[in-house]
Amino acid sequence: GNSVTQMEGPVTLSEEAFLTINCTYTATGYPSLFWYVQYPGEGLQLLLKATKADDKGSNKGFEATYRKETTSFHLEKGSVQVSDSAVYFCAHMNYGGSQGNLIFGKGTKLSVKP
């Protein structure tokens, strides 16, 4: 079935460290892929997306590349800041059929220390 698996947290890093959060998915067809971020006490915000294989989504210094061959969409940032502390969710959505369903991973909590 459709699912998203992302690395379990929490992840604790020092400021300016390199960040990778792994995400793999199973899906029928070729879904669009998303990373959402949830800051403490807030709703979900779209961080970046990729709609086809080899696309790279980027925003606020974060990047992720749609790898169809490995069914992955790993999130990276070269130098994290304290303000990046949040929960990050990987997700996918299919075209047509069950298009209404955005399938989420369980989330990865990131804490960045000064």
Next chain:
Amino acid sequence: EAQVTQNPRYLITVTGKKLTVTCSQNMNHEYMSWYRQDPGLGLRQIYYSMNVEVTDKGDVPEGYKVSRKEKRNFPLILESPSPNQTSLYFCASTPREGANYGYTFGSGTRLTVV
């Protein structure tokens, strides 16, 4: 400002007392959806709607009802709430080409059923 508005933000109720959480979007989106977020489980879809008078079950629909009488509104109804419905709820919307955009989320409703 383009947004999804849900009310209330916080709600404490007693078992069995019917309640409605409202959701409205001002972006003329066709798709709307309700998710619940629980620790360790991530976000799971409750119901979604592809347009007015068209709704379908998500992954965890038991104990919930929805209606879509107008394009902008998509209320979530708990006819007889139980403690296992204590959760953080999010309403979300997306245009017809949702897989290109992902969902826009509301700020969330934290429900406690005692």
